[in-house]
Amino acid sequence: MPLHTLTQLSQLPAASWDALLPTSQPFLRHAFLSSLEDSGSVGGRTGWLPAHRLWCDAQGQVQAALPAYIKQHSYGEYVFDHAWADACRRAGIAYYPKLLGAVPFSPVSGARLLGDAHAAAQLLDELADELDDQGLSSLHINFTSPACDALMLQRQGWLERLGCQFHWHNRGYRDFHDFLDVLASRKRKQMRKEREQVAGQGIDFDWRGGHELSEVDWDFVYQCYANTYHVRGQAPYLTRTFFSLLAERMPEAIRVVFARQHGRPLAMAFSLVDGDTFYGRYWGCLAEFDRLHFETCFYQGMERAIAEGLERFDAGAQGEHKLIRGFEPVLTHSWHYLRHPGLHAAVAEFLEQERSGVRVYAEQARSYLPFRQAAGG
Known part of the structure; x- marks a missing residue:
C-alpha cells in the first residue's frame, strides 16, 4: 500500500520531509516537529500520539505527507470541538480517539497536505476511507492554507469551519x-x-x-x-x-x-x-x-x-485587544470529516450558522482598528 504511518519523525531523514514543504514556515519543518517528539512534548501520555501519514510511490519515495496525531482529548488544538465531544458522550458515541492533522500547540495557518498535489489528494481520500478500520471517529485538519482549502472543497463529506485571528501588517x-x-x-x-x-x-x-x-x-x-x-x-x-x-x-x-x-x-x-x-x-x-x-x-x-x-506579524489566536493596536481580522480555516451520520448532520448545521457569524464578526471588528480612515485597508 502506498499509504504509510510514521510514529516517529526521526525515522525519516529531515531532507526527505523538508523537501515536501511549499514554504519555509518553521512550524512544518522536521526540526520543529521532531523536537516536539524527542523532547516528550508529544507522545507518551500527552494524548498526542504521532501518526504522520506518508504517501509513497512504487520505489518507496515519499510523494506526499500529512503531519498527524491520534488524539485522546481536544487540548492544545485552538479549534475548539469540546462541545462536539460532550454531545457524543451524552449520546453514547465514541468521539475519541480521533485523528488530527495539525502542528501541535500552534494556531498558525499553513500547508498541511504536503508534497505533490495529486499524491496529497490520494493520501487524503485513502485516509478518510480507513478511519473505521483504525477505530477513529473522525479526521480533522486545522489551520489550513488556501491551496489546501481548494483541495478540500473538491471532496465530499468534509465540513469547513472558520475562525478569526488578528494579524499586523507591515x-x-x-x-x-x-x-x-x-x-x-x-x-x-x-x-x-x-x-x-x-x-x-x-x-x-x-x-x-x-x-x-x-x-x-x-x-x-x-x-x-x-x-x-x-x-x-x-x-x-x-x-x-x-x-x-x-x-x-x-x-x-x-x-x-x-x-x-x-x-x-x-x-x-x-x-x-x-x-x-x-x-x-x-x-x-x-x-x-x-x-x-x-x-x-x-x-x-x-x-x-x-x-x-x-511583512506580517502573527501573534497567535484570539485577542480582541489586538485590534486597537493595529492587528487586523483574518479568517482561518479548518476541515472536519465525521464518520457518524448523526454527528455529521448536527455539526454541519451548526457550522453553517457559525461561519455566517464569524464573517459578520470579522467585518464588524474592522471598525475598531486604530487607523485614520484614509490610511486603513
Missing part, C-alpha cells in the same frame, strides 16, 4: 513612529502613553537570536513560559528540553526578547520567523508590571518585524 514602515503616523490621533497617543509607562518603570528590552542564547537563558525562558500555565493551575504543554532541541536544530528561526529592570530579567517573549512573517508564540513574566504584556508581546514584535523587513 506596510513598508521605516520604524515604529512611521506606523504611528497612520493612526488616528487618539489611538496614537494611547500607544505612546502605554510605551512611556513601561519605560518609566525602568524597563528596557534585549533581543537575542537562537545562536546567542545560553542554557541559562533557556532556563529563564522556560520558567516564564511555564509560569503562564501554573498561574491558571495548568501544566505547560512543552517541556524544557524542547527549547534546547529547537535551539540546536533551527536557531536561525528563533527570536527572544527579554524585558529587564535595572539589569534584572522580568519577562520574555519567544518568537519564530520565516522569509516574510514574524510569529509571536510564547510569553511569560515573573512579576506583574503595568502594560508590560502589551509592550513585550506586541510593540516589541512590531518593531522587530519592521527592523527585519518582515
